[in-house]
Every structure is written in C-alpha cells, then in structure tokens.
Amino acid sequence: MFAKSGLTFLAYQSTGTTAIPAALKSPETIRQKAVEVVSRPDYQLDLGLDDETQGLWLTVLSWILKPIVWIYESLHGLPPVLQIIVVVILTVIMVALSTHIIWSFVNAIKGSKVEQLAGVQNRERHVDPRHLERSAELSAADGQYVEAMRLLFKAALIRIEQSEKRRLRVGITNRELLRRYQKSPLSGPLSQITDLIDRKWYGTESCGSADYEVCQSQHVSICAVLQGNSCVVSA
Numbered sequence: 440m441f442a443k444s445g446l447t448f449l450a451y452q453s454t455g456t457t458a459i460p461a462a463l464k465s466p467e468t469i470r471q472k473a474v475e476v477v478s479r480p481d482y483q484l485d486l487g488l489d490d491e492t493q494g495l496w497l498t499v500l501s502w503i504l505k506p507i508v509w510i511y512e513s514l515h516g517l518p519p520v521l522q523i524i525v526v527v528i529l530t531v532i533m534v535a536l537s538t539h540i541i542w543s544f545v546n547a548i549k550g551s552k553v554e555q556l557a558g559v560q561n562r563e564r565h566v567d568p569r570h571l572e573r574s575a576e577l578s579a580a581d582g583q584y585v586e587a588m589r590l591l592f593k594a595a596l597i598r599i600e601q602s603e604k605r606r607l608r609v610g611i612t613n614r615e616l617l618r619r620y621q622k623s624p625l626s627g628p629l630s631q632i633t634d635l636i637d638r639k640w641y642g643t644e645s646c647g648s649a650d651y652e653v654c655q656s657q658h659v660s661i662c663a664v665l666q667g668n669s670c671v672v673s674a
Contacts, residue, residue, distance in 0.1 A: 510529055574590050588651060591632070594658070617633060
C-alpha cells in the first residue's frame with residue numbers, strides 16, 4: 440500500500456495491524472549522522488586529563504605505592520592474608536604519622552604568631568606603672584616633655600586597669616576613654632591629660648616644662664582617686 444502526501448512518498452508493508460517502514464536509511468547515512476553529532480562542541484569524547492597531567496599523577500602514585508610494595512615484598516614467606524594485614528596496618532600508621540607531622544607543623548606556625556602577639560600584649564599589660572613614672576621623670580629632666588607625658592598617660596591607664604581588675608580594650612581611643620569615665624571622678628584629670636596629648640603629641644604645638652607639670656599634677660590626681668576608690672565607676 441502506498442500513501443501520498445504532497446511531494447513525500449512513504450511505503451509501508453502491512454503485517455497484521457503493525458505498519459513497518461519499507462524503506463530505511465542506508466548505513467552510510469547513519470554513519471554520517473553519527474559523525475556530525477560527535478563533532479559538535481558540546482559532545483567531546485576526549486574530555487579528561489592530558490598526557491602530561493596523567494603522567495604526573497602516575498608518577499606521584501608510584502612514589503606512594505613504592506614503599507607499600509617494598510613492605511609487601513619484604514614479608515615474603517608469610518601467608519598472603521597475613522601479608523595484607525601487616526601492609527594495611529603499616530600503611531595506616533604511616534598515614535597517621537604523616538597527618539600528625541603536617542598538623543603539628545601548621546599549628547606550630549600559627550601558634551608562634553599567636554604567642555608573639557600575646558607576648559607583646561602581656562608585656563604591655565604587665566609593665567609596672569612605677570617604672571613608667573620614673574622613666575617619665577627622667578625624660579622630663581632631659582627635656583623630652585612629650586615623651587614624659589606619654590609615659591605618665593600610659594602609667595595612669597595601667598593603674599586604672601589594676602584598680603578595676605580588668606583590662607581596657609586594646610586600641611581604645613582617648614575619646615572613648617573619656618566617654619567611659621565621664622561620670623566618674625577620673626573624668627576631669629583624664630580630660631586634661633588627653634587634651635594636652637592631643638595638642639602637644641598629635642598636634643603641632645610645642646611642649647614645655649609647664650605642660651609636663653600640668654600633666655604630672657593630673658596624674659597625681661588620678662592616683663589619688665584610684666587609692667580612695669576600690670572600683671572606679673565608669674559610664
């Protein structure tokens with residue numbers, strides 16, 4: 440039976456109730472279509488490791504397996520099952536040791552940095568304020584008034600920490616310090632010292648002996664307040 444539709448002719452051979460195409464595409468046509476499909480950019484059969492990368496991984500794998508093979512061969516004479524058990528145990532031990540060495544090495548590097556930072560902070564926090572006060576007097580005697588005021592200010596902060604039995608936040612600014620103690624008796628002396636430091640140390644104004652004497656008197660006031668109060672009231 441032939442059915443005609445437009446310019447297309449299809450021939451079918453009837454077998455019972457199933458219609459089977461009487462004319463199929465030739466093998467050459469199928470091969471050409473397959474070549475066309477696999478040549479498309481999104482159909483890459485050669486996607487994977489190149490020869491150089493493959494060779495590198497094989498080399499690394501051979502280095503890893505070499506001691507394992509050597510251990511296995513050195514156990515010649517033992518039952519195969521026992522050889523395998525010994526090799527597996529030794530391999531696990533070797534991997535655990537390698538992991539531990541790498542982990543210890545990384546922690547040692549990180550730990551050294553943390554210890555150095557903590558050591559610097561601890562040294563700064565555990566300085567005796569009396570030592571700083573004596574150093575301030577020596578600096579003032581040499582005419583280094585800005586350095587003397589800086590030392591007195593640092594000594595005052597350490598004395599505040601010792602009185603409150605807690606440390607001030609690292610990097611706290613002068614303004615933050617004043618806001619914290621604005622409702623305490625320390626507000627006035629701290630305000631005058633920080634004002635002098637802002638103008639003489641950070642600013643461009645010259646610093647003389649009179650400025651140091653003002654700073655020294657305010658430092659004495661801070662020490663007196665701390666001695667009379669077991670705990671400084673901060674804002």
